[in-house]
Amino acid sequence: MGVALALAERGRGRTAPNPNVGCVIVREGRVVGRGWTQTGGRPHAEAMALAEAGANARGAIAYVTLEPCAHRSPRGPACSDLLSEAGVARVVAALEDPDARTAGEGFARLEAAGIAVTRGIRTAEARRSMAGFLTRQALGRPHVTLKLATSLDGCIAMADGSSRWITGSQARAHAHLERSRHEAILVGRGTYEADAPRLDVRLPGLEERGPMRVLLSSTVQDVPGWTVIATPQDITALPRVDHILVEGGEAVASAFLAADLVDRLLLYRAPILIGGGKTALGDIGLTDLTAAHRRWAIVDARQLGMDRREVYERERNEG
Amino acid sequence: MGVALALAERGRGRTAPNPNVGCVIVREGRVVGRGWTQTGGRPHAEAMALAEAGANARGAIAYVTLEPCAHRSPRGPACSDLLSEAGVARVVAALEDPDARTAGEGFARLEAAGIAVTRGIRTAEARRSMAGFLTRQALGRPHVTLKLATSLDGCIAMADGSSRWITGSQARAHAHLERSRHEAILVGRGTYEADAPRLDVRLPGLEERGPMRVLLSSTVQDVPGWTVIATPQDITALPRVDHILVEGGEAVASAFLAADLVDRLLLYRAPILIGGGKTALGDIGLTDLTAAHRRWAIVDARQLGMDRREVYERERNEG
Numbered sequence: 020m021g022v023a024l025a026l027a028e029r030g031r032g033r034t035a036p037n038p039n040v041g042c043v044i045v046r047e048g049r050v051v052g053r054g055w056t057q058t059g060g061r062p063h064a065e066a067m068a069l070a071e072a073g074a075n076a077r078g079a080i081a082y083v084t085l086e087p088c089a090h091r092s093p094r095g096p097a098c099s100d101l102l103s104e105a106g107v108a109r110v111v112a113a114l115e116d117p118d119a120r121t122a123g124e125g126f127a128r129l130e131a132a133g134i135a136v137t138r139g140i141r142t143a144e145a146r147r148s149m150a151g152f153l154t155r156q157a158l159g160r161p162h163v164t165l166k167l168a169t170s171l172d173g174c175i176a177m178a179d180g181s182s183r184w185i186t187g188s189q190a191r192a193h194a195h196l197e198r199s200r201h202e203a204i205l206v207g208r209g210t211y212e213a214d215a216p217r218l219d220v221r222l223p224g225l226e227e228r229g230p231m232r233v234l235l236s237s238t239v240q241d242v243p244g245w246t247v248i249a250t251p252q253d254i255t256a257l258p259r260v261d262h263i264l265v266e267g268g269e270a271v272a273s274a275f276l277a278a279d280l281v282d283r284l285l286l287y288r289a290p291i292l293i294g295g296g297k298t299a300l301g302d303i304g305l306t307d308l309t310a311a312h313r314r315w316a317i318v319d320a321r322q323l324g325m326d327r328r329e330v331y332e333r334e335r336n337e338g
Numbered sequence: 339m340g341v342a343l344a345l346a347e348r349g350r351g352r353t354a355p356n357p358n359v360g361c362v363i364v365r366e367g368r369v370v371g372r373g374w375t376q377t378g379g380r381p382h383a384e385a386m387a388l389a390e391a392g393a394n395a396r397g398a399i400a401y402v403t404l405e406p407c408a409h410r411s412p413r414g415p416a417c418s419d420l421l422s423e424a425g426v427a428r429v430v431a432a433l434e435d436p437d438a439r440t441a442g443e444g445f446a447r448l449e450a451a452g453i454a455v456t457r458g459i460r461t462a463e464a465r466r467s468m469a470g471f472l473t474r475q476a477l478g479r480p481h482v483t484l485k486l487a488t489s490l491d492g493c494i495a496m497a498d499g500s501s502r503w504i505t506g507s508q509a510r511a512h513a514h515l516e517r518s519r520h521e522a523i524l525v526g527r528g529t530y531e532a533d534a535p536r537l538d539v540r541l542p543g544l545e546e547r548g549p550m551r552v553l554l555s556s557t558v559q560d561v562p563g564w565t566v567i568a569t570p571q572d573i574t575a576l577p578r579v580d581h582i583l584v585e586g587g588e589a590v591a592s593a594f595l596a597a598d599l600v601d602r603l604l605l606y607r608a609p610i611l612i613g614g615g616k617t618a619l620g621d622i623g624l625t626d627l628t629a630a631h632r633r634w635a636i637v638d639a640r641q642l643g644m645d646r647r648e649v650y651e652r653e654r655n656e657g
Contacts, residue, residue, distance in 0.1 A: 170630070171605065171650070172618045173492010181627055273613055284611075286490065290650060291630035292603075294592055294622030299491045303613030308500055311489070311610035312644075325631075331490070331609060 020113060020141045023082045026055040026064070027148045032200040032230065033058045035261035038085055038116075038152035040064040044072045044107070046079035063088065065098035069105050077106035084145045086116040086138075089124035099125040103132035111137040113145030117156040147318070147332075151202075151261030154282060160255040161263045163280050164201065165272055166194065167299045168287040174296030175268065180213070182297075189324035190287045195222045197285060201264040203231040203246075203257060207271035208239060218266070231260060235271050251278045269301050276303040284315060284331040287323070339432060339460045342401045345374040345383070346467045351519040351549065352377045354580035357404055357435075357471035359383040363391045363426070365398035382407065384417035388424050396425035403464045405435040405457075408443035418444040422451035430456040432464030436475040466637070466651075470521075470580030473601060479574040480582045482599050483520065484591055485513065486618045487606040493615030494586065499532070501616075508643035509606045514541045516604060520583040522550040522565075522576060526590035527558060537585070550579060554590050570597045588620050595622040603634060603650040606642070 020043075027041030037060030044052035052075070054067030062070075065087055069076050087098035087110065102110060110129050115138065116122060126136050146153060154162035168186050169175055176182035184191070198204055204218055211234050219229045234242055237249045248254065251274050254263055264285075265275050275281050305311055319330040339362075346360030356379030363371035371394070373386030381389075384406050388395055406417035406429065421429060429448050434457065435441060445455050465472060473481035487505050488494055495501035503510070517523055523537055530553050538548045553561055556568045567573065570593050573582055583604075584594050594600050624630055638649040 167491075169492065171492075171603070171634070172486075173488065173490075177624065177627060178621075183627070185627065276611060276613060284490070289631075290634045290636060291627075292595060292619060292622060292624075292634070293627075293630060294595060294619040294624055295617075298614075298617060300611060300613040302497075303611060305496065305611075305613055308496060308502070308504065308610075308612075311612060312608075315490070315609045315611070317609060 020082050020084070020111065022050070022053070023064075023084050024113075024141065024144055024148055026053055027084045027145075028200075030056040030058070030064075031148070031151070032202050032262050034060045035151065035202050035259045036060065036155065037063070038149045040083060040085045040149070042068040042081060042083040044068045044076055044079050044081050046072075046075050051075035051079060061094050063095065063098050066095060066101055069101055072105070078108045080109045080111060081107045082111045082140075084113045084148060086112050086114065086121055086123070086125040087129065088116065088118070088121045089128055090118075090120035097125070097128075099128040103129060103134055107134060109135040109137065111140055113139070113141050114149070117153065150282065155261050160280070161203070161257065161260050162282050163254070163263050163265060163275060164197070164283040164285050165265045165275060165281045166197065166267070166285045166287070167272065168194070168289070169299050170289055170291045170293040170296070172292050172294060172296075173299055174293035175299045176297040177293055178296055180297065185291065185293075186287045186289045186326045187324040190289070190326040190328060192222065193323055193328060194287065198230055198264060201230050201262040202260040203233050203254075203263045205233040205235055205254070205263055205265045205271065207268055208234065208236045209270070210267045211236075211242075211245075230264070231257070233257065233263070235274070251275045251280050254280070269298060272299065273301040273303050276300065279333075282333050284329075286329045286331070288327045288329070290325055339401050339403070339430065341369070341372070342383075342403050343432075343460065343463055343467055345372055346403045346464075347519075349375040349377070349383075350467070350470070351521050351581050353379045354470065354521050354578045355379065355474065356382075357468045359402060359404045359468070361387040361400060361402040363387045363395055363398050363400050365391075365394050370394035370398060380413050382414065382417050385414060385420055388420055391424070397427045399428045399430060400426045401430045401459075403432045403467060405431050405433065405440055405442070405444040406448065407435065407437070407440045408447055409437075409439035416444075416447075418447040422448060422453060426453060428454040428456065430459055432458070432460050433468070436472065469601065474580050479599070480522070480576065480579050481601050482573070482582050482584060482594060483516070483602040483604050484584045484594060484600045485516065485586070485604040485606070486591065487513070487608070488618050489608055489610045489612040489615070491611050491613060491615075492618055493612035494588065494618050495616040496612055497615055499616065504610065504612075505606045505608045505645045506643040509608070509645040509647060511541065512642055512647060513606065517549055517583060520549050520581040521579040522552050522582045524552040524554055524573070524582055524584045524590065526587055527553065527555045528589070529586045530555075530561075530564075549583070550576070552576065552582070554593070570594045570599050573599070588617060591618065592620040592622050595619065598652075601652050603648075603652075605646075605648045605650070607646045607648065609644055
């Protein structure tokens with residue numbers, strides 16, 4: 020399942036509206052097929068892995084990060100049917116598919132065909148891996164990551180606006196990798212005017228993975244090459260966007276937090292003090308310190324050169 | 339030496355103007371004496387350890403965090419003489435004493451008495467352990483720690499001033515332990531007016547270790563129970579203070595940083611977002627982002643409940 024989860028990451032940010040699934044087919048302890056959802060959502064991971072496995076799929080175990088789909092469509096047959104036609108002996112899945120067209124029906128169809136099904140393996144990691152698809156299914160909007168790059172004292176720039184550079188080259192390269200994992204990147208007017216030409220993915224081999232560029236502004240309208248929306252809630256209607264990266268500045272970050280539309284905080288923190296600089300956030304509607312607690316849980320932390328990267332997720336189970 | 343360093347910590351914040359030294363005497367692989375500089379600076383660590391060892395000191399090894407002193411004073415004999423009189427075979431020391439009355443003379447006297455001397459063992463830890471004494475010797479002022487307790491977005495309070503609580507109970511208990519390791523604690527007028535009764539050490543067994551309370555204010559003069567100074571530089575003249583903890587607020591923290599009088603940053607960081615709150619720092623005189631880099635090196639980090647504690651030290655070797 021670890022390999023299937025790693026394969027699933029390859030499609031992240033490119034498969035909307037389909038989930039980025041990973042699949043590994045193992046026969047007699049040997050990997051005979053590997054697959055991941057392709058750009059645009061097809062072929063599915065299982066179809067790709069089965070194609071690679073060929074006759075070796077017979078009697079094998081298929082590890083898949085999401086319940087195989089049960090819906091036949093003009094774009095391809097149902098994966099649960101493909102797996103039973105290929106003669107796999109067992110399917111191990113991390114998560115049930117919340118999509119109403121599958122939602123248990125994929126597992127049922129496999130079991131009806133005499134295939135053993137094991138569910139719930141490494142569920143938490145699979146949820147994180149397919150956060151975009153799952154957020155779209157549950158909340159009807161993309162999964163939102165807010166990126167902040169700050170000094171130790173929480174500044175995102177000096178008072179005069181200078182912000183090159185707060186973090187070092189490793190942290191900045193990592194931030195570009197994060198861009199490649201999102202279908203869209205969103206900024207406000209200030210950041211657009213200061214940084215528009217730079218909002219791409221500048222990593223060797225990933226140049227083509229530049230996300231859709233979205234500008235949040237209630238005053239600007241048509242900007243060539245950009246999608247303009249007037250409120251944070253308008254992200255709901257962005258086509259083929261299941262992951263959106265909010266990059267700044269302060270007003271945009273605060274508006275998304277005030278609307279409780281941030282699922283994941285991505286912090287890059289440099290070991291410097293600025294003092295009296297531009298702050299990361301303005302008013303986010305907090306009225307009481309008690310209410311600030313238990314909203315964010317740290318899920319990852321690592322050192323990138325001199326800087327520290329931390330990832331927090333919004334706790335949504337407290338209510 | 340690790341045990342000697344641990345013993346040295348017992349005196350930290352209570353031995354000024356003497357260094358907080360630790361000493362362990364080992365004979366045939368067994369600890370026969372342990373000592374640390376006592377409150378007020380006497381007896382010295384070596385005298386205490388030798389008293390415990392008694393006749394067992396003959397032929398033993400003495401591990402000591404600082405070069406044994408060479409100066410006889412009305413308050414006690416020189417430790418280098420005590421060690422040779424006791425007949426120790428070897429002295430292992432972490433650091434040479436920068437005090438002009440010793441400065442190599444302690445080692446010379448031991449060697450002249452036929453005692454083997456090993457120097458430079460765990461020097462960096464010993465420097466950190468005796469930072470107060472060493473800063474006083476090198477710079478003529480106390481070692482300054484600036485404490486900041488912030489949210490992820492760098493706020494020390496909400497816009498209305500509320501700051502109870504940003505960090506959790508474990509971080510707050512740890513901050514009280516830090517107070518007990520400093521001879522003085524310094525705040526500005528705003529913090530004094532909001533928190534004066536609370537600026538003590540509230541840990542079982544350490545209640546008596548409340549530090550001298552210092553108020554930085556150019557307008558206030560006499561405050562019973564407090565020492566009032568007008569500028570950060572006035573810390574130089576505080577009697578018997580080798581470690582000072584600067585606790586806030588923003589103006590005081592910024593004044594110390596602007597004067598480059600902070601040696602150690604003690605950060606407690608809670609996993610919360612406040613947004614538009616009171617910032618940790620105002621202007622600290624930074625004119626260029628490049629100059630902000632390479633000033634602070636992280637030396638310790640740990641989790642305290644939900645919060646993270648980080649310690650940074652000022653890099654003073656770049657110039």
